[in-house]
Amino acid sequence: MLNPVTPTFTGHLRNLLPAAAFKDDSAAYLQEPRDRWTGQGLVVAPANTQEVAALVRACAKARVGVVPYAGGTGLVGGQIMGEGPAPVVLSLERMNRIRDVYPMENVLVCDAGVILADIQRAAEEIDRLFPLSLGSEGSARIGGLLSTNAGGVNVLRYGNARALCLGLEVVRPDGSIWHGLSRLRKDNTGYDLRHLMIGAEGTLGIITGAALKLSPQPFATGAAMLAVPSPAAALDLLALAGAQMGDTISAFEIIHRQGFDFLAEVGPEVRMPFADIPEWCVLIDVGLPAGLSPDAALEALFVAGHEKGLVSDGVIAQSVAQRQAFWHIRESIPIANRRIGSVSSHDISVPLSVIPDFIARGNAALADIGPFRINCFGHLGDGNLHYNVFPMPGRTRDDHEEQRGQIKQTVHDLVHALGGSVSAEHGVGRLKVDDLENYGDPAKLAMLRAVKDALDPLGIMNPGAVLRQRSE
CATH class of the missing domain: 3.30.70.2740 (Alpha-Beta Plaits)
Structure with a gap:
């Protein structure tokens, strides 16, 4: 049985960590983005891995739960614990250093609290690309993104967050530190613990550092919005695009006209790409090597798609600003959704x-x-x-x-x-614990529970997330 944070335990932590680690104004950390849950707990923001380890050791000794908090952008309640004994909410915000950059290796090593947009900028400074990209990249932190195995818009070409991580540093539930910040592409020395931690949503340990894989910057990029008659036609167009352009396709998004209608109804204001909004359209984004023209490639796709009856109208971005305007439309749709x-x-x-x-x-x-x-x-x-x-x-x-x-x-x-998943990229958190139990394979659930019990026998790590908290 877990114990709540008490004044005595809070006093112990204040003797253990610097005063700067404690957040007296905790309201922002205890509310999730859609206002469906309100959390509880003592918010503490360690400045480095050693402080995280000291905090977790103290929580393990006192059997106090630890809820990791990265950017707070999660939509399944993984960062919010509203029921049960009040936990320590461990914020990563002060762990925001980019530790090392290795341009020749295409590797960047950073603290878990670094904001995604800052990692992207650091990669750009050495003419590299960190391709993980999503709407909350201005506030989401890499530790949370790895803990949820975030997806975003470039999974088609570059994979989920899991595919972009070479090594991790993790504070285990007993407060010991796993020094796994490897920059190796190949290492077959036993179980791949990195992949065990990625997607675990903080239930097996606290990610404190990551070695990230960078990619070359595409020589030229382009985008197009193409009207399609149906989702089936969009899939055929995707296959056609793959045949013509191979793995240069970074993203292929489908948008229903309802999204445009919401934008017109509640904003944000955007410039509509079509005079008459189609029922369905796709946004395709490409990045090509030197010697190839994105405009020519996208125009050839439009022509071939039109000849096959897959495309009825389209706009090819004629500038970086227009390409960004297309993506602004896509990224504004979730904002309009929240306003509705x-x-x-x-x-x-x-x-x-x-x-x-x-x-x-x-x-x-x-x-x-x-x-x-x-x-x-x-x-x-x-x-x-x-x-x-x-x-x-x-x-x-x-x-x-x-x-x-x-x-x-x-x-x-x-x-x-239909053989799908009820959580594609946001994780399980606390919102979908019932869904995991209802739809999960019994053998998988047993294995998940065995891993949790083996690595976190006290059950202090993000209690109630992913797996239901055991009753004792």
């Missing part, structure tokens, strides 16, 4: 070939529950859709609170039936 207020949001993935079937069957099943607006968009290239359900105009999500559970189950049942 979803009844139920779903971060799902299914095999690429069944995406059209999922959308058609999902829309029909929700229509049987009631009238809703559905905004379906996301990373078509890797099968990850954000399939979000909204109230009709004049109503709010609160009007449908009693239907949220039915909507979520309807969508997730269909995803599971």
Whole structure:
């Protein structure tokens, strides 16, 4: 059984760590972005790995839970613990050093609290690319991104966060430190503990440092917004693009017109790419080596797609600013979603070939529950859709609170039936613990529990996230 943070324990920590580590104004750390949960606990921000280790050792001795807090941008409640004994909320914000850069090796080593955008800029300074990119990159921290195995828009070409990490430094649940900041591409000396920690959401240890893999900067980049008649046509266009351009495609996003309608309704203001907004469109982004023209490649794709009936209209970015404007549209859609207020949001993935079937069957099943607006968009290239359900105009999500559970189950049942995942890139957190139990393979769940019990026998690491907290 875990113990709560008490005044006596707080006093002990204040004797153990510098005064600068303690956050007296904790409100911002105890609220998640969609205001669905409120947390609790003592917020502490160590400045280095040794301070993290000392803090975790003290928590282990007192059997006090530790909830890691990176950028606070997670959407499944992994950084918020609202029930049970009050924990220590361990913020990484003061651990923000880029430790070393190795241009010849294409490696950057940094603290876990470095903001993603700062890593991207550091890579650019040496003419390299750190390709992990997502809407919250201005505030998300690399430790949280690795702990959730974040995806983003460039997974099609570069992979998830897991594929971009060579080594880790981790404080274990007993306060000892695993010095695993390897820069090696090959190391077959036993279990790959790096991959065990990535995606564990802080339930097996605290990531304090990372060795990240950089890539060469593309010589030339380009983007296009292409109108397509259907999701099936979008998939055919993706296959055609792959045949013509190979692995130079960085991103391939699908957008339904509902996203544009929300932007027009509540903002942010964006310049619409089409005079008449199509029912569906795709945003394709490419990065080519020297000697190849993105404009020519995208124009050839448009022509071939049009001849096959896959594309009806399109705009190819004529400048860096226009390419950025296309991405501004894509990144503004989640902002508009939050302003409308979803009844139920779903971060799902299914095999690429069944995406059209999922959308058609999902829309029909929700229509049987009631009238809703559905905004379906996301990373078509890797099968990850954000399939979000909204109230009709004049109503709010609160009007449908009693239907949220039915909507979520309807969508997730269909995803599971089609061989998909109910958490594509946001993780499990506390929001989807029930889903993991309902849809997870029993053998997998047993293995997850065995790993958790072996590495964190006291159950202090992010209690209740990913796996339900044991009752004693």
